[in-house]
Amino acid sequence: MRKFLVLSALLLFSAVGTLAVGNCDGLNSCYVRAAAGGTGTGASWTNACTDFTGACALNTTAARGTTYWVATGSYSSLSVSAADTGTTPITINGVTTSSHGSAGDWNNAFAGQAVFSGQSSITTDYVSINGQTRGSDWQSGYTIKFTLNGQASTGFVIGRSGSSTLTNWTLDYVEIEGSHAVGDAYASNGFQCYPTCNNIRIAHSWLHHVGVDIVSMGYGGNSGSPHTYEYDWFAYAGYSRLSGGHFQAIDDTGSNVTVRYSLFQNIINSGVLTDASGGTPTFSNRYFYGNIVFWDAAFASDLSATFGGNGIVGFFGETFSGTAAFYNNTIVGFNLTNTRTCVISPGFNFPAIIQNNLWEHTTNCNPSQIGDYATLGAGSGTSGSGSNTQTATSTEFLSNWSAFSIAGFGLSSNTNAGNTLSSPYNADMLGVTRGANGTWNRGALQIPSASSSQPPAAPQSLLVVNVQ
Numbered sequence: 001m002r003k004f005l006v007l008s009a010l011l012l013f014s015a016v017g018t019l020a021v022g023n024c025d026g027l028n029s030c031y032v033r034a035a036a037g038g039t040g041t042g043a044s045w046t047n048a049c050t051d052f053t054g055a056c057a058l059n060t061t062a063a064r065g066t067t068y069w070v071a072t073g074s075y076s077s078l079s080v081s082a083a084d085t086g087t088t089p090i091t092i093n094g095v096t097t098s099s100h101g102s103a104g105d106w107n108n109a110f111a112g113q114a115v116f117s118g119q120s121s122i123t124t125d126y127v128s129i130n131g132q133t134r135g136s137d138w139q140s141g142y143t144i145k146f147t148l149n150g151q152a153s154t155g156f157v158i159g160r161s162g163s164s165t166l167t168n169w170t171l172d173y174v175e176i177e178g179s180h181a182v183g184d185a186y187a188s189n190g191f192q193c194y195p196t197c198n199n200i201r202i203a204h205s206w207l208h209h210v211g212v213d214i215v216s217m218g219y220g221g222n223s224g225s226p227h228t229y230e231y232d233w234f235a236y237a238g239y240s241r242l243s244g245g246h247f248q249a250i251d252d253t254g255s256n257v258t259v260r261y262s263l264f265q266n267i268i269n270s271g272v273l274t275d276a277s278g279g280t281p282t283f284s285n286r287y288f289y290g291n292i293v294f295w296d297a298a299f300a301s302d303l304s305a306t307f308g309g310n311g312i313v314g315f316f317g318e319t320f321s322g323t324a325a326f327y328n329n330t331i332v333g334f335n336l337t338n339t340r341t342c343v344i345s346p347g348f349n350f351p352a353i354i355q356n357n358l359w360e361h362t363t364n365c366n367p368s369q370i371g372d373y374a375t376l377g378a379g380s381g382t383s384g385s386g387s388n389t390q391t392a393t394s395t396e397f398l399s400n401w402s403a404f405s406i407a408g409f410g411l412s413s414n415t416n417a418g419n420t421l422s423s424p425y426n427a428d429m430l431g432v433t434r435g436a437n438g439t440w441n442r443g444a445l446q447i448p449s450a451s452s453s454q455p456p457a458a459p460q461s462l463l464v465v466n467v468q
Helices: 002-016
Strands: 029-032 067-070 073-076 090-094 114-117 120-122 127-130 144-147 156-172 175-177 189-203 206-208 215-217 227-230 233-235 248-252 257-260 263-265 271-274 282-289 292-294 319-327 330-332 353-355 358-360
Touching: 144 156, 156 175, 189 206, 248 257, 257 271, 271 282
Parallel strands: 029 067, 067 090, 073 114, 090 127, 114 144, 120 156, 127 156, 144 175, 156 189, 175 206, 189 215, 189 227, 206 233, 215 248, 227 257, 233 263, 248 271, 257 282, 263 292, 282 319, 292 330, 319 353, 330 358
Antiparallel strands: none
């Protein structure tokens, strides 16, 4: 009988966390909930830390190897600074009703959005922040949000500025919101890592209304390798309209930079992916494919929203080697007042491969920048000089682009066949295989085969391991 009572007590203590040993619950999990009213040990949801302080502080090596589960609520800015212990990571997860750690006192009311307000910093290696889920519109439902909304700042929303090299950060399913305000006092970046950062991945995220650059990687030199941006929605770089400033969705001087399966809304001035960092950095390899780049109608009619002419992929005095590829992208709604470079800046000193892109309602692009196997749809107002150009100015290829949704950028009819490419360029952002219906469609989205219904969604919770 006594053994039974002891065993029952141990099981109870494990459930509520009052007898935990080691870090938080003793099972490598800590619980954070702003509204918790217990002991604050982080060992259970009842006794959760109310912020990333005390037992849940991220400034000691005890944080390594631990998963921090964070519930809905308002939190102060995040600071992650624990020294490395080999490659052991720090993991911060938003919670859902189906994934919230093993503590037995979970309540579905704890699910929701955790909002970190102010400048959050990461000054150490091997950090993973994963919100686990989002809405089907890619602009809602994030369980982790970093914001400077309404706050004056010329720094960044999340990241670091320092002197050492950092490595292995993953941000997955997070929302990053800038100050959302006009004026020089709001000229902050969104995500920043300076000067050199390796193995950086931002995926399945919404980054928007940022004062200057949505992503700023490095300044004046090579900022590391590789950097991957995928399945993201970027919107409104340069929202502050900084006096004399230039803005881009991604300012990156790293090598082996991949930008794929993402949407870029209302990005103005220098370009979408540039190396506008000062100096003459040396780097290699840019891969930009399967993306949708667009201005909505209201933005296009705003004459102060000018595209700076350095190209969607822009270069400034670089020393570049390797491949610059621009494949199967959809570009819509640029209202350019004079002939502009639309893809690669004219000072680029290495051949670029531009193929299989769809242009709709975009005027005055330099014909030499349209590329090969291009389709020029309704309202393109330009011509292409590459091989196999399809010009159909009276045809609207997109199903409902003015809805500014992923589905709206789908094709209403086949384009002419594009150039067949090998993996990884042979699928679109929804996982549809290129040529699935018998025609390799140009643009970001492929029409699926007649025998298939709704195409499968893009993978939503991938673990990417970079081997150096």
